[in-house]
Amino acid sequence: MRKSPFKPSLKGCEAPDKKIQYMKTSQSRRRFIQSTGTALGAMTLPDLVGRSRTTASQKKFNILYLCSDQQHWQAQGSVDPFFDTPHQDALSEESTVFENAFCTTPQCSPSRSSMLTGFYPHTTKMMNNSGAAGGGDLELPTLGNHLQAAGYRTALFGKWHLGNDPVGNSGWDEETKKGPDPKTTERGLNFLDRHASDDKPFALFLMYLDPHDIYHYKPGQSEVHTQDVVLSESWEKQDFDSVPKIQREFMEINQGEFIVDADEEIWKGYRDFYRQKVKLYDDHVGRVIGKLKELGLWESTIIVNTSDHGDMDTFHRLVFKGPFMYEHMMRIPMSIRVPGVLGPRKPTYNWVNVDTVPTLLELAGEKAPKCHGQSAASFLTGEGKTPERDYVIGQYYGKQTWINPIRSIRTKDWKYNLYTDWGEELYHLQEDPEEIENLATHPKHSKAKELLRGQLDEWIKEHDDPFYSMSTTPLDPDEARTILKGYDPTKGS
Secondary structure (H helix, E strand, O other): OOOOOOOOOOOOOOOOOOOOOOOOOOOOHHHHHHOOOOOOOOOOHHHHHOOEOOOOOOOOOEEEEEEEEOOOOOOOOOOOOOOOOHHHHHHHOOOEEOOOEEOOOOOHHHHHHHHHHOOOHHHHOOOOOEHHHOEOOOOOOOHHHHHHHOOOEEEEEEOOOOOOOOHHHHHOOEEEOOOOHHHHHHHHHHHHHHHOOOOOOEEEEEEEEEEHHHHHOOOOOOOOOOOOOOOOHHHHHOOHHHOOHHHHHHHHHOOOOOOOOOOHHHHHHHHHHHHHHHHHHHHHHHHHHHHHHHOOOHHHEEEEEEEOOOOOOOHHHOOOOOOOOOHHHHEOOEEEEOOOOOOOEOOOOOEEHHHHHHHHHHHOOEOOOOOOOOOOHHHHOOOOOOOOOOOEEEEEOOOOOOOOOEEEEEOOOEEEEEEOOOOEEEEEOOOOOOOOOOOOOOHHHHHHHHHHHHHHHHHHHHOOOOHHHHOOOOOOHHHHHHHHOOOOHHHOO
């Protein structure tokens, strides 16, 4: 194996044992908590749910976890004034804002499984959306399980999307795993009213549907206003002949068919409707934060604001989510407010949503579990530096049978995407931030591509990622590289 120019970045967490043994979903919450069996190979229960570092007399910080659905990193007024998000903007002013934050995968169920367990989808086994799409149930302990064991009163209201109740009843003392969003907010406000004065700390997870309801957009609807909408450079210059074939197929065959041949005003209408949906989510954020302050909980509550994945938002002449690894799909909002720590702070650290579990548990005074993520707690409290992560890995499995899996590696300067049908993309992010020019076949950049591909191969092998076995003809990395030497993106993939 060649020496990599980048260092692996699982500092502080250990990868799970290769043989994963899931607990039966019929176990009760009590049996889960009390069990001395293992959930992940040789791991013991203390490894999974940690032991409290605080005494019974010390009340821990409450935790409020706010999560939108399908909100890309740029969809906040503090980043792009096109969006109207006063409540999120105000929260960011008092928070640590991870400007380089990423999901593990651009799809709801797999990404949510990562944020709630600390593992990549190939380990959570949530490779597709659950339910009608054919995905199974999450069977790993969640952040809710860990927090319950740490003495928290836990609740999750809103979108679950991880199948039926998994092991330990998924870790929630109270739950309503469905919308709509106004009901999610009302349930959250009611929970705060009932438990504001409890001696026991709470962890409240509010999982919203907006702006995912962009799917309700109908071209030409009267409430859409496009006067101030500007389309991106990538919308103007997107060349589907230079990228893997599935991007063009997505627009022509699947979700984008209604807009692909539309005029410019229809595309602008989509952007405006998306902006409206982001604003609806922001309104909910404002109501919940207002209740925290009203009840005197502001200075005793850690607040997380994030999303599960992004939306293409007309960039690259694409809409919704899909088989892409572009920044607008993979990059997400991520801010954490810790009481007593002044904001705004904007570290350059590459956050991945698998970091959520170890970070929040350490902030709660618990031992970080073994997982793919790493804790940023010491930085958030002002007691240390951010951990190191030189690159970010992205995974995509697909929800339509015609879509092949994708793997991505992103560094500060570069992004390399590999498809099982042997399509490739290579973008120089510093010179081409909108990812317009695919450099995968440019001889000038062959060395950079080879270095990134080598690091991606190493990560796949070290983490027992089944990517190469998922191709139509299973190949090892060396065989795959041989095939790719003859790949011509202009002929499709």
